[in-house]
Structures are given as C-alpha cells and as structure tokens.
Amino acid sequence: MLERDELVDEPRPRKGLPQGRHAHILLPSGRDAIEELVPGGGVRKRLLAAGAQERGLTSGLVTLGPQGWYRRSRHHDTHPLLIGSRDLMDWTVRDAVLANTTRVKVRRASATGPLGTAERVTGVRVTADEGDAEESLRAELVVDASGRGTRVGHWLAALGITGIREDVLDAGDRSR
Known part of the structure; x- marks a missing residue:
C-alpha cells in the first residue's frame, strides 16, 4: 500500500486525508462491510475504544432531509451509526488491517x-x-x-x- 503522507501512530489530521477534522458517520452497512473485509479486526470495538460514539439514526441527531426534519425517536438502538472524525476512522481501520495481516505493508x-x-x-x-x-x-x-x-x-x-x-x-x- 502506498501512502504519500508520513503516517503517525495516532489519529490526527494530515494533508492527504480530506476532511480529516470533520465529523463523519459510518452507516451500519459500511461498518458491516469493513468487518467482513477485515476478519478479526473488530473495527467497531476499536472505533468505540478510540473515542467514536455510537448513536441510533434518529436519536441524538437533528437531520434535515428532502422530506423535512427527521424527528428524534425513542428507539435508540435502531440503525446504530458510528460517529467520529475522519482521521479517527482512517487510523482505526488502517490499524486493524495492519494488525490482522502480514501481507499488507505501508x-x-x-x-x-x-x-x-x-x-x-x-x-x-x-x-x-x-x-x-x-x-x-x-x-x-x-x-x-x-x-x-x-x-x-x-x-x-x-x-x-x-x-x-x-x-x-x-x-x-x-x-x-
């Protein structure tokens, strides 16, 4: 794997990572795809341990969509989203990949x-x-x-x- 930036051992913004300081949301389908692609990676657990937050789609968030404002729901466990900075997600996924394979080098x-x-x-x-x-x-x-x-x-x-x-x-x- 080639990377233009010097990679550090902690999540922090870097030049080659667009929107590194912005909050990002990982949808359940994306989380599941990452878990499948990184066997043994435990990416969800790693993200939560590193400081990401997990919230239900309609709880704790105020969202304006094409149909108007999404209302908060009492059903906090539906469609859990992982929320964190882009640099946190990038670092955590890369760390899981490198920890679980000897075939990938950066x-x-x-x-x-x-x-x-x-x-x-x-x-x-x-x-x-x-x-x-x-x-x-x-x-x-x-x-x-x-x-x-x-x-x-x-x-x-x-x-x-x-x-x-x-x-x-x-x-x-x-x-x-």
Whole structure:
C-alpha cells in the first residue's frame, strides 16, 4: 500500500486525508462491510475504544432531509451509526488491517504512473519524494484510491487504453 503522507501512530489530521477534522458517520452497512473485509479486526470495538460514539439514526441527531426534519425517536438502538472524525476512522481501520495481516505493508511513496501494456497493468512507477529517481513496483493488483485528483485516465491513455466508461455519482456538490 502506498501512502504519500508520513503516517503517525495516532489519529490526527494530515494533508492527504480530506476532511480529516470533520465529523463523519459510518452507516451500519459500511461498518458491516469493513468487518467482513477485515476478519478479526473488530473495527467497531476499536472505533468505540478510540473515542467514536455510537448513536441510533434518529436519536441524538437533528437531520434535515428532502422530506423535512427527521424527528428524534425513542428507539435508540435502531440503525446504530458510528460517529467520529475522519482521521479517527482512517487510523482505526488502517490499524486493524495492519494488525490482522502480514501481507499488507505501508510504504511512503507516490505513484507516478502505471507499468504494463494496454493488455495488462503489471505495477506502478513510484517515487518517495519529488525529484527522487523513479522505481518500478510490480503488483498483481493495482487500485487507484487517489480520489478527485486522480490521474488514472491520463496514465491509462499513455498505455494505449482509451474509451473507458465512467460512472459518475452526483453527490449534490454544486460548488464545482
């Protein structure tokens, strides 16, 4: 796993983690997916022990939705949400993954482009710091999780891969 930022042993905001200081909500379906992907991770318990809060969807929260304000409910145990900062959630999930597998290592580096051909991506070119020499890192699976600033379209075009179908999810951000 490549990470541009120097990772620390505690949850705190960092440059490469958008909205790190903002409160985040982990829905039950997301919590269950993480628990399934990180066997033995106990991510829910880890989050609660690290300071996250658990609240029912309609208790302790005031929410305005398309149908108006959601009212608080006496049923506090329905749809439990995990609430915490983004940096707390990121740190806790990463810690659980690294504690439960020997196959995942974190390396501070940035991808500069893919290795391979139009038939198959076989790894990535990486550099530890801007201006350093590039290094080839072979991989059987390459996932780009760089978000909105991704260069994957440009990189794949350089390999001769064009006409890629994109699925765009409009999250309602009209500021762009």
